[in-house]
Amino acid sequence: MLCIPENYLLLPNKPSYWDVIHFDIAIVGAGITGSMVAFFLEQYAPNLKIALLDSHPTPNGATTRNAGFACFGSISEFLDDKTTHGEAYAVNLMHRRLAGLSILGDVFKNDDVGWKNYGGVELFMSETVFNQCVEMIPHVNRLLNDKSDTAFKVKVYDSIENGLSGDVKSITNQREGCIDSGLMISALHRKLKSTRFFFGCKVDGLFANGNRVRIETTHYNINAQHVIVATNGFSKSLIPELNVLPNRGQILVTSPLPSFKIHENMHYDRGYYYARQLEDKRILIGGGRHLDKTNEQTDVMETTPKIQRALEGVLRDTLLPEDVDFTVDYRWAGIMAFGENNEKEPLVGRNGNIHYIVRMGGMGVALAPITAKEWVLQFLS
Numbered sequence: 528m529l530c531i532p533e534n535y536l537l538l539p540n541k542p543s544y545w546d547v548i549h550f551d552i553a554i555v556g557a558g559i560t561g562s563m564v565a566f567f568l569e570q571y572a573p574n575l576k577i578a579l580l581d582s583h584p585t586p587n588g589a590t591t592r593n594a595g596f597a598c599f600g601s602i603s604e605f606l607d608d609k610t611t612h613g614e615a616y617a618v619n620l621m622h623r624r625l626a627g628l629s630i631l632g633d634v635f636k637n638d639d640v641g642w643k644n645y646g647g648v649e650l651f652m653s654e655t656v657f658n659q660c661v662e663m664i665p666h667v668n669r670l671l672n673d674k675s676d677t678a679f680k681v682k683v684y685d686s687i688e689n690g691l692s693g694d695v696k697s698i699t700n701q702r703e704g705c706i707d708s709g710l711m712i713s714a715l716h717r718k719l720k721s722t723r724f725f726f727g728c729k730v731d732g733l734f735a736n737g738n739r740v741r742i743e744t745t746h747y748n749i750n751a752q753h754v755i756v757a758t759n760g761f762s763k764s765l766i767p768e769l770n771v772l773p774n775r776g777q778i779l780v781t782s783p784l785p786s787f788k789i790h791e792n793m794h795y796d797r798g799y800y801y802a803r804q805l806e807d808k809r810i811l812i813g814g815g816r817h818l819d820k821t822n823e824q825t826d827v828m829e830t831t832p833k834i835q836r837a838l839e840g841v842l843r844d845t846l847l848p849e850d851v852d853f854t855v856d857y858r859w860a861g862i863m864a865f866g867e868n869n870e871k872e873p874l875v876g877r878n879g880n881i882h883y884i885v886r887m888g889g890m891g892v893a894l895a896p897i898t899a900k901e902w903v904l905q906f907l908s
């Protein structure tokens with residue numbers, strides 16, 4: 528007689544026959560980076576068995592909690608990067624972000640991601656910084672090989688007509704736009720045809736096991752020949768030695784303000800603040816983490832009074848006329864990743880069969896597509 532031990536029947540949550548797949552590749556993190564890696568792997572190696580895991584039911588780091596700028600940087604940010612990291616670094620970063628935006632345009636139809644071709648504008652309250660940036664315009668435009676005259680130029684807004692406070696100085700560019708971040712990640716996941724999703728599955732540890740990797744999750748273990756860690760600000764829990772620090776970004780969204788008429792992505796103070804008017808006329812504003820650097824180096828997804836008050840202050844005291852009032856209808860935080868010395872370029876590498884593609888900085892919408900595509904082509908070569 529066949530005898531089944533009692534304790535076997537009591538074992539909780541065993542994977543089904545269908546779940547026990549030996550994957551070629553498992554990607555941890557289903558934000559824009561991990562999902563782009565899955566997309567390009569499907570494109571260039573359709574026979575691979577791919578798993579995409581995320582700890583949450585929907586990606587929950589930066590991708591769905593960002594501002595949705597499809598941008599490549601402002602002049603004052605370029606100057607800041609040049610001072611901190613050198614000109615070659617600043618130029619390379621700008622070019623790579625532009626290349627990433629071009630890939631984004633190839634992958635998606637505009638409507639699928641809510642793409643708006645509004646351009647960008649950097650707003651200046653300081654005459655000195657404005658003049659420094661204006662001086663740099665010809666140089667930066669040359670670096671951007673601006674033959675179509677769409678890169679940086681000075682623009683004067685009529686403040687009354689546009690619902691701005693006082694005379695704001697500004698530099699615009701036509702090479703950026705904005706997306707709906709929720710639509711973008713849904714569209715990207717819809718493009719994945721053969722990838723197997725494991726959502727709500729937190730990876731607790733990765734263990735090399737011969738030429739395969741055992742992936743221990745909150746549910747059950749999966750194994751794959753190669754694992755790609757694409758967990759951005761949460762990566763240290765899986766690979767502690769990486770030069771990646773979580774950096775919290777906070778955002779608020781106002782009640783609708785129809786008198787405000789600036790549609791471009793707004794950048795302010797070296798990119799430390801950013802704002803845009805949403806389709807229903809609300810203003811989204813984010814940033815300010817430089818005001819509380821130490822406390823904002825965290826992966827705790829909470830808003831704080833200090834930063835939220837600063838964001839409201841920029842709106843009330845700088846951007847909007849005094850008589851315009853609003854309520855704050857949404858407040859949230861997301862987690863970005865930078866290096867220990869504020870490095871903003873992606874960190875890509877491997878320990879054996881455990882690969883990592885992390886540290887997308889504050890412009891992952893542009894950097895993730897190019898970093899993922901290049902990684903896939905290199906991996907398959």
Ligand SMILES: Cc1cc2nc3c(=O)[nH]c(=O)nc-3n(C[C@H](O)[C@H](O)[C@H](O)COP(=O)(O)OP(=O)(O)OC[C@H]3O[C@@H](n4cnc5c(N)ncnc54)[C@H](O)[C@@H]3O)c2cc1C
Pocket residue numbers: 555556557558559560561580581582583585586587588589590591592593594595596597598728729730731757758759760761764765775776777778813860861862863885886887888889890891892893894895
């Ligand atoms: C407030 C804010 C505003 C921003 N605004 C912009 C902007 O306007 N334009 C722009 O280009 N960029 C912006 N960024 C940056 C951009 O969003 C990020 O660079 C980009 O989304 C990073 O994507 P990612 O896929 O690498 O990481 P994430 O989107 O963080 O994805 C990582 C995923 O890993 C999952 N995960 C983590 N740990 C585990 C684990 N142990 N097991 C399983 N899954 C795990 C998380 O749930 C998450 O879904 C902003 C970021 C923030 C926070």
